[in-house]
Amino acid sequence: MPGTAQPPSQPPPAYTPTDRTVPTRSADRASYDRELVHAILDEACVCHLGFVRDGAPVVLPTLYGRVGERLYVHGSTGSRPLRMAGAADPGLPVCLTVTHVDALVLARSAFHHSINYRSVVVHGTAYDVTDPGEKRAALDALVDQVVPGRSADMRGANKKELAATAVLRLDLDEVSAKLRTGGVNDDPEDLSLPHWAGLVPLVRGYGTPVPDPDLAPGTRLPDYLTAR
Amino acid sequence: MPGTAQPPSQPPPAYTPTDRTVPTRSADRASYDRELVHAILDEACVCHLGFVRDGAPVVLPTLYGRVGERLYVHGSTGSRPLRMAGAADPGLPVCLTVTHVDALVLARSAFHHSINYRSVVVHGTAYDVTDPGEKRAALDALVDQVVPGRSADMRGANKKELAATAVLRLDLDEVSAKLRTGGVNDDPEDLSLPHWAGLVPLVRGYGTPVPDPDLAPGTRLPDYLTAR
Numbered sequence: 309m310p311g312t313a314q315p316p317s318q319p320p321p322a323y324t325p326t327d328r329t330v331p332t333r334s335a336d337r338a339s340y341d342r343e344l345v346h347a348i349l350d351e352a353c354v355c356h357l358g359f360v361r362d363g364a365p366v367v368l369p370t371l372y373g374r375v376g377e378r379l380y381v382h383g384s385t386g387s388r389p390l391r392m393a394g395a396a397d398p399g400l401p402v403c404l405t406v407t408h409v410d411a412l413v414l415a416r417s418a419f420h421h422s423i424n425y426r427s428v429v430v431h432g433t434a435y436d437v438t439d440p441g442e443k444r445a446a447l448d449a450l451v452d453q454v455v456p457g458r459s460a461d462m463r464g465a466n467k468k469e470l471a472a473t474a475v476l477r478l479d480l481d482e483v484s485a486k487l488r489t490g491g492v493n494d495d496p497e498d499l500s501l502p503h504w505a506g507l508v509p510l511v512r513g514y515g516t517p518v519p520d521p522d523l524a525p526g527t528r529l530p531d532y533l534t535a536r
Numbered sequence: 537m538p539g540t541a542q543p544p545s546q547p548p549p550a551y552t553p554t555d556r557t558v559p560t561r562s563a564d565r566a567s568y569d570r571e572l573v574h575a576i577l578d579e580a581c582v583c584h585l586g587f588v589r590d591g592a593p594v595v596l597p598t599l600y601g602r603v604g605e606r607l608y609v610h611g612s613t614g615s616r617p618l619r620m621a622g623a624a625d626p627g628l629p630v631c632l633t634v635t636h637v638d639a640l641v642l643a644r645s646a647f648h649h650s651i652n653y654r655s656v657v658v659h660g661t662a663y664d665v666t667d668p669g670e671k672r673a674a675l676d677a678l679v680d681q682v683v684p685g686r687s688a689d690m691r692g693a694n695k696k697e698l699a700a701t702a703v704l705r706l707d708l709d710e711v712s713a714k715l716r717t718g719g720v721n722d723d724p725e726d727l728s729l730p731h732w733a734g735l736v737p738l739v740r741g742y743g744t745p746v747p748d749p750d751l752a753p754g755t756r757l758p759d760y761l762t763a764r
Contacts, residue, residue, distance in 0.1 A: 365586035509743030
């Protein structure tokens with residue numbers, strides 16, 4: 309109906325597969341589901357960021373934050389990948405990977421040993437963020453990725469700190485998840501072997517928080533830490 | 537003294553730093569200590585392996601195993617990095633990274649938020665392993681990296697499985713560890729702020745093993761699982 313307001317556009321429910329995001333093996337373990345990708349990303353705060361330096365690959369662990377369909381990483385303006393992205397035109401080709409290991413899969417045969425895992429691989433170009441508003445929002449997202457809710461309870465970056473921090477943006481566009489779930493897949497003829505087989509779940513969690521010895525008097529442990 | 541038997545040569549206690557393994561930032565967090573590198577590697581079984589494909593970086597999570605000064609990764613002979621390494625002469629340039637996250641570091645200022653971590657980054661060339669003995673030993677090491685002692689309690693790979701599995705070797709030569717330990721490093725003028733600050737340790741462990749429903753009658757949970 310002409311003149312009718314359009315609803316805000318929703319991103320499609322899945323990312324479009326590309327040559328780089330369709331695996332050569334175990335294609336049944338791949339997924340392009342947007343919600344699944346977001347969920348895997350939101351459960352972690354450390355990724356492995358790959359880039360190419362002098363023709364060779366470099367993979368570094370680093371914190372990240374997600375804001376909608378954008379990921380952000382940060383670092384000192386003096387650090388190598390940040391400098392490379394700032395100098396590169398148009399940006400630095402990167403691959404950003406996040407992995408959760410959920411269980412060890414012990415099969416009767418060496419061949420069928422495996423792990424249950426969920427991973428997300430993002431291919432794309434990292435761009436230096438120069439807009440001050442986007443930079444501040446990205447830094448808040450990085451902190452909230454570590455502890456949701458924390459950015460409302462800290463001193464934000466001042467001008468000098470902002471100037472010393474470089475932020476890179478990577479769009480969620482060429483993205484895939486890959487996961488293995490379920491039990492042991494031994495060959496039928498191996499089932500009678502006397503070796504124990506099954507899953508060993510891996511559990512993760514937060515230990516008891518250790519307050520800084522110089523806390524201001526009366527500072528209580530915040531709810532966003534006790535609720536975990 | 538001529539004719540005197542030499543003692544077996546010991547590797548030096550530290551790896552030699554190179555241009556690629558000396559960080560541009562936080563050089564005080566870097567270490568080349570061989571025992572520390574081994575300890576960090578031996579505490580995990582999943583690494584992030586980076587390689588270059590069509591000029592762009594690719595980072596994939598994969599299992600690994602350590603045998604002395606060599607790391608091994610494996611995969612289907614049909615998988616992309618394995619095929620690339622087999623076809624490449626002389627091997628495939630890779631970067632293999634292992635990371636443990638030990639604690640979240642919550643500072644009063646956004647700027648000093650951090651994590652305590654230990655990581656190892658290995659630069660080098662991955663070679664296709666063709667010697668059957670080395671290949672078998674590597675596959676045992678991969679299983680023992682997941683659960684120490686397991687390789688003695690499983691059916692080893694048969695000829696067909698061995699032929700379907702490619703193994704890559706990466707020497708521990710150009711290697712560094714990087715780690716952050718300790719507490720919060722807020723600026724003195726921020727210490728009186730009312731925000732909670734401190735460490736939130738991350739704990740990892742093994743949940744209760746889930747036996748495969750088709751275990752042979754009388755198969756007990758092995759000691760190498762109960763002892764963890």
